[in-house]
Amino acid sequence: MTPSLHALFDAQRHASRAAPEVGLELRRDRLQRLRALLQQHGGALARAVQADFGVRSAPLTEIADMLLLRDGIAEALRALPRWMRPRPVRTPLTLQPARAWVQRQPLGVVGVMAPWNYPLLLALGPAATALAAGNRVMLKPSERTPHTSALMAELVAQRFAADEFCVVTGGVDVAAAFAALPFDHLFFTGSTAVGRQVAAAAAANLVPTTLELGGKSPCVVDASCRLAEAAPRIAHGKLLNAGQTCIAPDYVLAPAALHAPLAEALAQAVARLFPTIAGNPDYTALVDERQARRLARLLADAAGRGADVRVLGQDSADGRQMAPRLVLGATPDMALMQEEIFGPVLPVLACERAADAVRFINARPRPLALYWFGEDRAARDLLLQQTTSGGVTLNDTLVHIAHPRLPFGGVGDSGWGVSHGEAGFLRFTHEKAVLRQSRWSLGGLLHPPYGPRTERLLALLRRG
Structure with a gap:
């Protein structure tokens, strides 16, 4: 499994670097494909969850997994134009008449490690947000829900290219190899003890993480x-x-x-x-x-x-x-x-x-x-x-x-980073600072050689 795991990662990384900007229509298309997957196969997914638990009702899966998933996807589809829009930033007097803004870009390849307790919501929810942010996504669901994980892998493969969104199944050894990949971001949901291990593995590659852990609430x-x-x-x-x-x-x-x-x-x-x-x-x-x-x-x-x-x-x-x-x-x-x-x-x-x-x-x-x-x-x-x-x-x-x-x-031992809504979108987004200098820039007045004119200008700026 590990060689194919690395091959999948390499394909996603190459694709993300070849097309770092992902437009609104493609992002919407990916979310709509995921929503269609849920609409068409919701019953089969609920039955897979039932098979993994032994007893877990379809209404509970609909309420606790599907309903929240659909709400999150609908919110992203509605708000994406606003979330993606460059954010203008006020320029101080010392840099006038330059213009500045923050450009929101995909990070690249996002890894999602999901737990077993809500095997649809906590797997496809972060994946949907990462796709909304324009990223490629690799998802590793829990080995403790094998029926659900296998069906998710099959259904995602039917609607997404492997270099776009893929599901990797396997046991603890695959999970360890997954956590060690040099993602652009790694999202983990699970226990605090395992979260520490995931954070340590990610740190070896300087991979930023979001950890949604447990704790005693x-x-x-x-x-x-x-x-x-x-x-x-x-x-x-x-x-x-x-x-x-x-x-x-x-x-x-x-x-x-x-x-x-x-x-x-x-x-x-x-x-x-x-x-x-x-x-x-x-x-x-x-x-x-x-x-x-x-x-x-x-x-x-x-x-x-x-x-x-x-x-x-x-x-x-x-x-x-x-x-x-x-x-x-x-x-x-x-x-x-x-x-x-x-x-x-x-x-x-x-x-x-x-x-x-x-x-x-x-x-x-x-x-x-x-x-x-x-x-x-x-x-x-x-x-x-x-x-x-x-x-x-x-x-x-x-x-x-x-x-x-x-x-x-979470916070502290219960995790770090956030998901859901615009906050989750920004977690999977690089906010790139951009400044466009004007031909009439006054910055040259502060260039050397320094002298009395420089002192007068600095005194004026200090008073401001």
Whole structure:
């Protein structure tokens, strides 16, 4: 696989250097081909995702993958003329009457390394943005979703030349070779641990990266919260895709007096969302047995340290449809508070005041997302002003990622760089500075030989 991998890269690099400028119509054509792929083969892609997970409903794939993909492509098609337009820049007096602008150009060849949890959105979303920015794209989807990855490779090859957009499949060895290619930009979505490895591989070639990583995204329930409204939204955000979501609420901080009513409200919300767990086609299975074993280890550690682990439903026989677990009495020393959970397990910790929540969050790596529920504006603003996270949703979970014009990305251990909308477009764009000098330029007045005239001119400029 590695020789063909290098051959594909070389073909894309050659093509990008042969035609560095990519016009509006070609960019639109590429996006329209990708949109047509989704429209024509959406059902087949959803079935491939279902085959990889074992249980993952077509409506969930339509909502969580396809809908956001279509929105992002539609936004790019609508806004491309504005995004591509050169941006004039005001010229200072010392350089008048020159004119200056920023010209937006494609970077060249963009690599995209995608995860398994949303195997369409997190693969084709960054690819679409990179194509909108005029780049050639090589996509490496996850080996843990082999059916989806193989079908994507087949469908993309039917609509795109290999030197334009291609999908490379394979295991960990292929992923390592992919990360080591000298791309013009490398976009990776995945865990923080693997993100460090990808960043190190890219750094060897001075390849700039965008890393969308995970992390422990807190959900702060303020004393002013309306639990009847908050609980269904927390439960939905936690259990979408069985918690296998990078921005799922990872743990809850709430005043101790709210723990019992919150637990009851969450249990009722889960029962409404998923009346049954085992055999329910709407409740996604864990992607594989490895994931199930990891979560079992975290829960055993929590129970061994005195946590009250409440099971909200019945697991499937193979354990892959894992019923939600509410972990009351969680403490920071537990393994599930040291690792990103990435499953249907929700620890609840005591936190009495907004200032306490700020201190708790700031003592840990900066999260990819932060959620706050309540009506107290002062408490809300304190959290917004005194904490740093990739993004925030107030009085709901997840939905900031669904806004096609909001930048999405991490900070610190949760990643760097952004995607979505114009911010994502610019991440895949070189903003080239251009200055056009006038024949009437006054710059010659500052050329040597220096003398009294130079001093008078400098004095005038200093006063300005």
